[in-house]
Amino acid sequence: MDNRAGEMMVFARVVEAGSFSEAARQMQMTPSTVSKGIARMEERLGVRLVERSTRRLSLTDEGRLYYERSVALLTELDAIETELAHGAHNAGGTVRINASVAFGVLGIEPLLPAFWQAYPKIIIDLSLSDEIVDLYLDRTDIAFRVGPLPDSGLVARKLGSARRMIVASPDYLKRHGTPQTIEDLEGHNCLGFNFRRAAPVWPLREGGRIVDRAISGTLLANNGESVCRMALAGVGLARLADFHVSSDIRAGRLVEVLPEAGHGETEDIHALYLGGQRVPQRIRLFLDFVVPRLQSFLQDATQGCQAASSLAFKADNPPS
Numbered sequence: 001m002d003n004r005a006g007e008m009m010v011f012a013r014v015v016e017a018g019s020f021s022e023a024a025r026q027m028q029m030t031p032s033t034v035s036k037g038i039a040r041m042e043e044r045l046g047v048r049l050v051e052r053s054t055r056r057l058s059l060t061d062e063g064r065l066y067y068e069r070s071v072a073l074l075t076e077l078d079a080i081e082t083e084l085a086h087g088a089h090n091a092g093g094t095v096r097i098n099a100s101v102a103f104g105v106l107g108i109e110p111l112l113p114a115f116w117q118a119y120p121k122i123i124i125d126l127s128l129s130d131e132i133v134d135l136y137l138d139r140t141d142i143a144f145r146v147g148p149l150p151d152s153g154l155v156a157r158k159l160g161s162a163r164r165m166i167v168a169s170p171d172y173l174k175r176h177g178t179p180q181t182i183e184d185l186e187g188h189n190c191l192g193f194n195f196r197r198a199a200p201v202w203p204l205r206e207g208g209r210i211v212d213r214a215i216s217g218t219l220l221a222n223n224g225e226s227v228c229r230m231a232l233a234g235v236g237l238a239r240l241a242d243f244h245v246s247s248d249i250r251a252g253r254l255v256e257v258l259p260e261a262g263h264g265e266t267e268d269i270h271a272l273y274l275g276g277q278r279v280p281q282r283i284r285l286f287l288d289f290v291v292p293r294l295q296s297f298l299q300d301a302t303q304g305c306q307a308a309s310s311l312a313f314k315a316d317n318p319p320s
Contacts, residue, residue, distance in 0.1 A: 008070035015067050092121035093282040099144040101223040102244040104128040122282050130223045141283050143272045155275035160298030161266040162241040167254040171234040189236030190215035191227045202239050204261040243301035249308045
């Protein structure tokens with residue numbers, strides 16, 4: 001019978017104990033049995049896993065890789081058995097998540113209390129930033145991304161789409177006027193972003209095509225929440241996703257301007273995570289819980305903005 005799981009357990013204990021003799025003592029085995037077991041593993045794999053000396057034990061590069069992968073597999077094996085024995089409710093571990101500030105605050109955070117009701121032992125490590133992170137380098141399990149996806153080995157689950165809207169507060173428009181054409185933006189305070197991938201332009205629809213229009217203003221921020229708050233305070237115009245401003249538009253705190261300039265321009269939103277033969281249970285449970293709810297959140301936001309825009313159009317164009 002294949003006993004590689006048992007061998008992995010012995011090897012991991014040797015690494016963590018720092019010696020064959022200490023590992024043997026902890027497992028109630030003889031040092032020679034442990035040493036011969038590691039030697040059989042090395043022979044089967046065709047590589048040396050540990051460098052042996054009278055003073056200390058050290059790992060080779062191959063040994064370090066085998067240890068890291070073994071611990072991951074053994075942890076997942078424990079999770080599978082726990083799930084079968086006690087149910088998914090007792091699943092544990094940490095899920096490391098990255099999302100933009102607005103999507104995290106408005107979309108993800110409201111779901112967490114109900115998630116913990118279902119899975120109270122899972123720890124959520126949530127980082128919010130509008131900068132794009134590298135899942136490998138930043139040890140991130142799931143990243144929620146808005147916009148086009150680069151080619152990668154990541155698995156993507158589509159949540160929906162978002163439309164970019166130019167918005168301003170009624171107070172700002174009362175003081176500075178409502179832009180009627182794209183050229184009018186030159187006379188307005190257009191709030192922007194300062195992160196590396198940002199450019200001082202707004203992609204806008206002109207004559208059936210998308211054109212990058214240069215903008216300028218008194219604020220450059222590294223997240224959409226700051227930009228939205230300044231727009232709400234009447235500082236200037238902002239170009240933000242519909243899910244970000246939907247509640248403010250429906251409440252009349254923000255008004256969409258130049259809607260024709262943004263019509264048709266949408267960005268897909270995905271949940272990205274590392275694939276493989278088996279996604280860890282804690283990650284699978286989190287995705288299965290939040291994905292359908294986030295899909296509904298995005299759909300409701302789009303429909304809310306469309307309904308508010310329709311009402312505004314009827315108010316501005318009463319029947320004759």
